[in-house]
Amino acid sequence: MALGPGMRAGHYEVLDLLGEGGMGAVYRARDTRLMREVAIKVIRRDLTADRELISRFGKEARLLAALSHPNIATIHGFEEAEGERLLVMELVPGATLAERLSTGPVPVDEAIAIALQIAGAIEMAHGRGIIHRDLKPANIKLTPDGIVKVLDFGLAKALVAPAALSLSPTVTSGGTREGMLLGTAAYMSPEQARGKDVDEQTDIWAFGCVLHEMLTGQPAFGAATLSDTIAATLTREPDFSRLPHDVPGAVLRVLRRSLVKETRHRLRDIGDARIELEEAGLGDAVPVPSPARRQSNLRSAAVFLAGALAGAATLWLVDPRAAAPSVQTVRFALPLEATERLAGLDFPAIAISPNDSHVAYVATVGGDQQVFLRDLSQAAAVVLPGTAGAISPFFSPDGRWIAFFAEGKLKKVPVGGGPVQDIANAAIGFGGSWGADNTIVFAPDNGSALWRVSADGGEARPLTTLDKARGEFSHRWPDLAPDGKSALFTVGTKGTWDDAEIVAVSIADGKRRTIVQGGSNPHYLSDGRVLFVRAGSLYAVPSGGAQATENASLLLEGVAESLDGAAQAALSRTGSLAFVPGSGEAGAHALVWVDRHGQVQPLAAPRRTYESPRLSPDGRTIAVTIGTGDRDEVWTYDVARASLKQLTFNGGSAPAWTADGARLAFSSRREGLPALFVRKLDTSASDERRGRAGRARVPLSIAPDGTIACVEYDTAGRDVVLLKEGDATPHPFLASPANESAAAFSPDGRWLAFVSDRSGRNEVYITPASDPARPMQVSNDGGTEPVWRRGDGQELFFRSDDRMLSAAIHPGSRLAIGKPAVLFDAAFEPGVAGRPGYDVSADGARFLMVHGDEQERPAREVRVILGFVR
Known part of the structure; x- marks a missing residue:
């Protein structure tokens, strides 16, 4: 439910929107009974349908409501109002530590003072058997009067039920089973990245990451891409040479002992870190040595995880052959929710954004077929409203829009949600591609050629013509070149789609050139080759001329493909792949x-x-x-x-x-x-x-x-x-x-x-x-x-x-x-x-x-x- 100023959710009067996250929107509101301002998180309705999740939320809320510490944001309750589930929290003024770090590093004395308060909050929670699992600068607030508040223990896990705690926690296997990967990649411990059971030492690692970033202004394991960040966490040592030269020796000891990859050698208790930091002012600054430069390879050729890179994903293989973290290939899976079913598989049902930040897929919940959008930094996918009946989604070049076919039209919807806009008529829709010049090339029907239209709408114009003398009955699955000068597509003539041709057409003059004989679903690769699908496998060939499939390089096997020629594989402009696993052609039942x-x-x-x-x-x-x-x-x-x-x-x-x-x-x-x-x-x-x-x-x-x-x-x-x-x-x-x-x-x-x-x-x-x-x-x-x-x-x-x-x-x-x-x-x-x-x-x-x-x-x-x- 979208709320606005003046609207009510139960006895809470909404004042304004504070922000939105993977679980729902957070509002500043007034409790009209107690006459105080609070923060309320309205849980997304598609999540509230998950009874186990809601039960888990209720238990976590009761756990956190039992915590009382000046450096922990208070949970007031978990309520239901007018069909909505509300997590009611203390309204904490001030900026987040992430916002503070956007201006540069924190002075050493101030960083120690902040770290002491964070350590005190985590120490108290650990004493009650609760770990945070998602400690990061965005979850730490700095109030105007200098108080630090740790927010969002929503991913906390109850480890032990202390006898003195009347609200004894109960841990459900579905909530925190081994393999669940929760947290943001740059602050994630190696054991989290490997999907292992986590304990208090995961928070100690994250605490070390936060302290390192406060002192240097840069994440300890930050990188340009998600895959490189994970690879750095698993293989690289932190660069302590970037620390200020006046860092006390006690602080350096805390950092070194917090950021040890092996848990058995890591700092055992966050209380020990607090004691070291309290003594930091008594010690002298020591020179910071340059780190030892070691070449390290990933020791595991196949690391199986379940969860998400910030919520729920399975890291199913890390390439051991990569020479350095900057070229690591990271493979993971995004499991669907229990109520979701992949749908629209007679058409391409998945898409990956140009910058690898989002994956879109078509699925059904309760019989409704819609587009689901998964932000890879969030714990769950969200449904894009207005996409009922959608098939064949694809992203705009800037990643801000998703186009799709539904209700006899080509449509588009903002990635962040908003009104759906019609672009052109399309009876069914057999694929589309959005060019850098804001032109979309698409196949409007099963027996059609390709058409072009502005992504803003307007008159659609034909791009190709079926050569019926050659037996052509369909042009489909187009992919525009990055420069927009040509488009690849599949030509259906006779036999199966494994016998189809892949053709490149010039946008300027419509001239055609055959690229592959025997394949479908083409994509341009950044290295100049053409990717295509045949019998559930991905191949690549040079784009210079007609190539038979026996001359192609095999890149990947086991991609789901329908007998209508729709392969469930999507490529980003950076060269990342999203796909649905399968045994080749689906449909022989x-x-x-x-x-x-x-x-x-x-x-x-x-x-x-x-x-x-x-x-x-x-x-x-x-x-x-x-x-x-x-x-x-x-x-x-x-x-x-x-x-x-x-x-x-x-x-x-x-x-x-x-x-x-x-x-x-x-x-x-x-x-x-x-x-x-x-x-x-x-x-x-x-x-x-x-x-x-x-x-x-x-x-x-x-x-x-x-x-x-x-x-x-x-x-x-x-x-x-x-x-x-x-x-x-x-x-x-x-x-x-x-x-x-x-x-x-x-x-x-x-x-x-x-x-x-x-x-x-x-x-x-x-x-x-x-x-x-x-x-x-x-x-x-x-x-x-x-x-x-x-x-x-x-x-x-x-x-x-x-x-x-x-x-x-x-x-x-x-x-x-x-x-x-x-x-x-x-x-x-x-x-x-x-x-x-x-x-x-x-x-x-x-x-x-x-x-x-x-x-x-x-x-x-x-x-x-x-x-x-x-």
């Missing part, structure tokens, strides 16, 4: 039966790229879309005979059965433009086109009277239209500012279930088929893909993330809807194009679903390699 308890029984059908299988009314035949590389086709599978047969040969997808099982409706681009067709299965008659071609219209469900419910895509979003028997004109049925899809007629045709995001998230509704103005909500925690039980229609199934749910339906003068119940929770392939990814047997006992091997399923993490190409 199995048709399976799943019972109401989640038990799986495979069918005998061969593995294919199945999408949205639909059972015939008699349950004997399955109609299903199968991708064939360059296009989709409709196939049928005879369940009894275990026979798979191709039904369409010139393009077809999204089949839907009529109630008598005699006909199939499907979508096709066989005439060049999208259109809906109906085929009679017992004759050789030509397919009947229903309605005019040109609108992206996908059949969803067919009523007993032959009315076809379709989802229709246009520049305004998704709506549900009805095509009645014998009427070529589609009639809008659910057409609102919200997005509606997944319409499903009840077996008797009286009711229509559908999905809408009118509430701000996808939920399942039911409305009379004769009156769309009276919808009734079925789901209450997100919902998609509704399917009726056949026959009496007294049960409606739907999905929410990986959960399959059921709601009882009681017909009557007014429909009664039961409370949804979870049947099972397991990962199966979702539906596409607003259609369910499953169907239900006549008795409601089994679900026909699409399932892939675990190693073929998209990972629950995004991996990052900083310095992948230098």
Whole structure:
């Protein structure tokens, strides 16, 4: 919830915004009950949905409220007000130590005085079994009257519950398990960087870093990039020669003993540091020797961590071959939250900012597909509002914007949040690239060439033309050169996307030059080579001319790739890589039966790229879309005979059965433009086109009277239209500012279930088929893909993330809807194009679903390699 001056959160009156962090915004506010000013942190709503996190927050707040020390900012409480979670804290005036250091080093006497107060605060907390884990200048405030306050023990860990402490802490394994990496990189201890369990000595290391920075004005292990900072922490010794020459010997001893990489040789107790500093004024200044210059290599070839470079990441490999910290390659993973699922994987679903500071990815929570943004200096990703239904995100050259495709348009949103702006029409969007001249090159549709448009909007102009004489049917996945003079893209002709061509086109005159024969998803590299993908591996070739893949250099294996040619790999301008791990091409899955308890029984059908299988009314035949590389086709599978047969040969997808099982409706681009067709299965008659071609219209469900419910895509979003028997004109049925899809007629045709995001998230509704103005909500925690039980229609199934749910339906003068119940929770392939990814047997006992091997399923993490190409 965004608050402004004068607004209220419970009994707190907001005065102004103090700042924003990874967990939420912090406001200066007035407690109207106690008539005092406080600071309140409003926890982000996507985090408050995590019950374990909120429970952990409450425990930490109670721990910290029990701390009473003049150098620790007081926690007043953790409250709930109007649906928001508030951490109420002491309002501390003054500047942070980070702000003070921005003007230069602190005089020695002043630095010692500040360090003494910091040490006293940490000593008291350690005595209560609490470690800070994120001590840094930004978490230390200097009040106008000279008092130091240590802030934000929000990442504290309860180590021991002292008997005298009535509020005994409880440590949960999910909160601080080994491998959790918490803290800011420049102040992180080596054991934190290696993902080990941490204790008080982590705070001692950070204390030494802060003291060193106060005296020198520079971080002890600071570097230009995140990867170099981590490498310096693990391999480099601090440069004590930068210390002032009048530093007392006691201070130097504290620094030397605090910044020892091996914990067994590090200062044991922060109280010892306090005593040394108190005695510092009694000793004489000593010369500061130059540090020993040692060449050191990383001793571990594979260091596995879990957490984030300032929150939650897994450092899964540190390159041992690098000669010096300045060229270290650091690899880590960003695990998704438990409720998140990577989504939109038929398109590029990840992006990395030009300066490596952020990673964006498409994921779903509660059925809502949105762009998530992860600041690599923060502990968690944030959802970018206004990105519902997004696919194919990419950054602006300055890293301030993210462009994406949704609701039939190319759009952009500020990285810091703000209004979403439309740029151009784009029916689906098969990739885009944002140039330094503020021009975007993009592929607006599956069967289109490339277009250009200003990132500020305006008229889009064609950049390339499909050479249909060569069999070209798609230009996609563009990447603009850093100088903006040319663009790489993938040309689809025949076969799979591994057989595609990579072409460079001149922006000035449109001349084309083939770079790679046999690959897709190209990127310009800073060293002049071209990166591309083939069979889930990344290769590089010189950009000078056509190269076969056998002449390319293999850089990385195990990148997720769809059969539509979308590889989950993104490159920054500095040469860092973000990717989703996988076993190459994803999509070759199995048709399976799943019972109401989640038990799986495979069918005998061969593995294919199945999408949205639909059972015939008699349950004997399955109609299903199968991708064939360059296009989709409709196939049928005879369940009894275990026979798979191709039904369409010139393009077809999204089949839907009529109630008598005699006909199939499907979508096709066989005439060049999208259109809906109906085929009679017992004759050789030509397919009947229903309605005019040109609108992206996908059949969803067919009523007993032959009315076809379709989802229709246009520049305004998704709506549900009805095509009645014998009427070529589609009639809008659910057409609102919200997005509606997944319409499903009840077996008797009286009711229509559908999905809408009118509430701000996808939920399942039911409305009379004769009156769309009276919808009734079925789901209450997100919902998609509704399917009726056949026959009496007294049960409606739907999905929410990986959960399959059921709601009882009681017909009557007014429909009664039961409370949804979870049947099972397991990962199966979702539906596409607003259609369910499953169907239900006549008795409601089994679900026909699409399932892939675990190693073929998209990972629950995004991996990052900083310095992948230098």
